[in-house]
Amino acid sequence: MVKTSLPLVLLTRPRAAAERFAALLLAERPELDVLINPIMEIVYLVPERLPAADVVLFTSVHGVAGYVAAGGTPSEAYCVGAVTAEKARKAGFDVLQVAPDLAALRPALAGEQRELLQVRGTYVTADLVAEFGHVASVIVYDQPRVGLGDQAVAALASGRAVVVPLFSPRSARAFAKEAGQPRALYAAYISAAVQAAAELPFIEAETAQTPDARGMVAVTLRLIDKV
Template sequence: MSDNASPPAPLVLLTRPRAASERFATMLRAEFGPMQIAILPLMEIVPLVTTLDLEDVAALIFTSAAGVEVFADLTGDRNLPAWCVGDRTAQAAREAGLKAMSAGGDAAALVALMADARPLGRLLHLHGAHTRGDVAEGLNKAGLRAEGRAIYDQRRISPGPAFTAALAHDGPIVVPLFSPRSARLFAEAADPVGANLRPVTISAAARDALPDRLARTATLAAAPDAEAMMQAVGALISPQTPA
């Protein structure tokens, strides 16, 4: 490489389930323009149930777009309101035909919103097998009547040759990590850790799930949502772009 050659462009490595990774890639390119993105999932969504009993349920609770998508495949019932953790999950619920309300934040914000609104009747939280923060427990402590049910799993996918090739990228490798579990799976798959990895974590819990060497270099998103993650990634791939 000559002295005047440009440094290698960053690579954004997306390891979430494919549908979620493709949505995030679309968001990034719409906001920041063309970029190198590798979609190499380390998890896949697998339904855990084949039917869903909604008898006596007054409202649904979702803390992920994946939960909405699995729900929509299980039943044609669209008559129940949906309380959603954030805007992306609420958007998925509306696209599925549900009337959705967004807490615009994390599980704690969702519990606070619902505790203030005091919805009546049986509330059903449809979530994945791996979840942080017991929303139903928080709502019950607030005097509401809620229960949770795992309707899908995020099953681990073993990394293949394409993943190994991505880790050999010459430039910075920006890795958005949306949960503590995704952080742990990435750290295991990327071991030994390369010097050019640039993790971006959605929460302090996700950052703390990384080994020390990665945690020290991780960028923490300003808020626990996709928009803040997008801006944090954008700041790393194009430092002149305001975050």
């Protein structure tokens, strides 16, 4: 049976990340209708003091960009995500290990004998300073909420099927507050923790098999095919 219409794919990540993800989806399914509506933006900050560090931990590309912009010099680095690692390498960092999520890096971080610097945004899912005695942290960017635009709100209320991939607990909570009572929502979550962060009135939801872009592309396409 041939579908006569496709759902709308609503991407709420910060614009650069949303555009990267949209490109991955469209490479697989160029006919998709994608709406990019960031629900939060990235604002880089200059910390009063940038701690010296032999080893840093980057959990996002924004951490790399913010650290370099604040005057941080290349060193050794642990990275969450292939895109983050690529950004760090291009900035001159020696990437020691790349993991799909922070949980997979914890054994390496726990065994690290040197002082570690967690380069982070204002909001994080894990504060490693409280978890490890040899970790300091520095905030180099903020993630203020900007909300959903009229086009996204109208789509959610229209009855048209909308597939929304959600990548963090904070973005899931923000989306739940903004979305109201969507009539035909299909939600793709990068992890069980993200799905647990907010209650959404979805028709169907799935969690990615791997917590990375590849896993999210796969689960998003699966949901599209179920509409």
